[in-house]
Amino acid sequence: MFQLEGILIEKDFIGILCNCLQRMKEILTNGIDRKNVEDFINEFNSYVILSKNVKYAKLLSNIEGKVTNIKCAVKYKPTRIKNKIYNVETDNMLISDNENDFAMYKSRFTIYNGLSLYIKSKDYIYPPDWRREIKIEFVNFLLNKCRSEEEIIRKYLSEKGKYKFLIFTIEQPNGKSVNIGIRLARYTFDQEKITFLNNTKFSLLSIDSINPKQLCIRGGGDTELRSKKILVIGCGSIGGYLIEQIAKSGIKNIEVIDDDVLKEVNIYRHVLGMEYVGRYKSEAICEYIRKNIPHINIVGTQTTIEEALEDGSIDLNNYDLIISAIGNHNINRWLNEYIHKFNIKSVIMYLWNEVLDIGNHILITNNQHVGCYECLFKLDDKDEIFDRTSYCKNGQNYTVQMQGCGSEYLPYSSTHSLRIVTYAIDLMKKIFYEGLEYNILFSVKGTDYYFKKLGYVTSNRFNKQSDNIKILKGEKFMQNECEFCGKFQ
Numbered sequence: 001m002f003q004l005e006g007i008l009i010e011k012d013f014i015g016i017l018c019n020c021l022q023r024m025k026e027i028l029t030n031g032i033d034r035k036n037v038e039d040f041i042n043e044f045n046s047y048v049i050l051s052k053n054v055k056y057a058k059l060l061s062n063i064e065g066k067v068t069n070i071k072c073a074v075k076y077k078p079t080r081i082k083n084k085i086y087n088v089e090t091d092n093m094l095i096s097d098n099e100n101d102f103a104m105y106k107s108r109f110t111i112y113n114g115l116s117l118y119i120k121s122k123d124y125i126y127p128p129d130w131r132r133e134i135k136i137e138f139v140n141f142l143l144n145k146c147r148s149e150e151e152i153i154r155k156y157l158s159e160k161g162k163y164k165f166l167i168f169t170i171e172q173p174n175g176k177s178v179n180i181g182i183r184l185a186r187y188t189f190d191q192e193k194i195t196f197l198n199n200t201k202f203s204l205l206s207i208d209s210i211n212p213k214q215l216c217i218r219g220g221g222d223t224e225l226r227s228k229k230i231l232v233i234g235c236g237s238i239g240g241y242l243i244e245q246i247a248k249s250g251i252k253n254i255e256v257i258d259d260d261v262l263k264e265v266n267i268y269r270h271v272l273g274m275e276y277v278g279r280y281k282s283e284a285i286c287e288y289i290r291k292n293i294p295h296i297n298i299v300g301t302q303t304t305i306e307e308a309l310e311d312g313s314i315d316l317n318n319y320d321l322i323i324s325a326i327g328n329h330n331i332n333r334w335l336n337e338y339i340h341k342f343n344i345k346s347v348i349m350y351l352w353n354e355v356l357d358i359g360n361h362i363l364i365t366n367n368q369h370v371g372c373y374e375c376l377f378k379l380d381d382k383d384e385i386f387d388r389t390s391y392c393k394n395g396q397n398y399t400v401q402m403q404g405c406g407s408e409y410l411p412y413s414s415t416h417s418l419r420i421v422t423y424a425i426d427l428m429k430k431i432f433y434e435g436l437e438y439n440i441l442f443s444v445k446g447t448d449y450y451f452k453k454l455g456y457v458t459s460n461r462f463n464k465q466s467d468n469i470k471i472l473k474g475e476k477f478m479q480n481e482c483e484f485c486g487k488f489q
């Protein structure tokens with residue numbers, strides 16, 4: 001009744017009451033007929049929480065199915081008692097097989113050794129009856145299911161220590177895994193039978209599993225993508241948001257290349273704020289991600305992509321996906337040439353914004369398909385190179401005016417970058433699930449409001465495009481003359 005998420009509430013009181021009574025009747029009838037007995041398994045932890053003498057533990061690592069030594073950190077809180085401050089133990093604790101996990105939580109802890117045990121049960125193991133005092137028989141019943149680990153249990157319980165922690169992962173017959181923990185304060189046990197005697201003092205631990213996999217699933221991330229490795233070139237406005245969203249999508253391994261330093265003028269369009277001004281963006285983003293999204297392997301290098309490739313410190317074949325968020329046509333063309341020259345097999349995605357919110361583009365290529373970055377450019381009738389994808393009419397100069405009003409920065413740039421990042425993340429997932437069948441140019445038309453206000457003219461491409469998004473296959477924009485992917489190369 002208190003679980004309101006995803007439930008529509010009828011405003012009329014009588015309606016709610018009737019609904020409740022109807023539900024109650026159903027639950028009770030099914031209970032008597034034992035039809036809903038699995039509810040106890042599916043909501044195992046909710047029943048543990050109701051028990052008397054329960055403490056709360058967050059399980060930070062994945063110990064399911066493992067019999068292993070673990071660490072249990074009991075939280076303390078400074079408390080004033082009669083004008084003196086004492087560190088008083090709280091009912092909250094953290095559990096992990098890696099002590100370093102505790103550092104994410106900035107609290108005072110005392111750390112104890114614990115043991116994680118695994119039970120694969122043929123019959124359902126129900127939570128203890130919360131209405132009654134939990135007896136030591138329940139603990140002995142669980143221990144009895146772990147007889148194959150007798151030696152390990154005996155050794156652990158024979159060690160000295162104020163507290164002992166036994167964490168059980170129970171795999172139920174319906175495949176669902178549940179966790180329950182026991183904290184033993186004072187105990188006596190029968191060495192031979194590994195059975196606790198009646199005078200043993202213990203508490204139950206209600207366990208909230210927030211290991212990397214669980215966190216990722218609950219947050220809408222995708223655990224299938226976890227092992228992928230991505231290189232992000234450029235950590236500006238697009239790159240910063242992109243890296244954050246890659247991490248939140250569930251991908252664990254990220255490398256970042258950027259040699260620029262974060263300045264005050266960047267912060268209205270950068271994921272990082274004042275806290276990081278004066279720091280290298282590629283170093284600061286790593287710190288930001290590590291502090292806020294646990295269990296991500298992120299490495300930043302303070303150099304340019306040209307230098308990193310020339311000195312051999314990175315190998316582009318080592319990544320499942322390379323994303324250039326540098327937004328610079330000259331560097332991207334150089335990169336495209338490099339990829340073709342050295343036959344790099346990885347998929348590469350280029351993202352760039354056009355000026356004044358007029359639009360943005362994503363090009364996804366790999367060197368086995370036609371339509372590469374170089375194909376986006378052509379010579380005009382004055383033999384000047386121009387960008388065929390652009391929504392701005394060729395031959396206009398933005399840089400001068402843009403610098404002329406240097407202090408009038410563009411506050412909408414931030415959402416402009418966020419928009420292209422959202423599309424890029426969707427496309428990234430699509431590539432990981434389905435592969436890249438052909439190269440794609442994905443163009444998003446923006447608003448021409450700011451653009452026209454400053455007297456600029458939009459391109460034919462902008463004027464002709466009726467939908468917001470235009471997707472072109474490589475064969476549609478490739479140039480036969482292209483020196484890298486063309487027919488006449």
Ligand SMILES: [Zn+2]
Nearest residue numbers: 372375482485
């Ligand atoms: Zn080409």
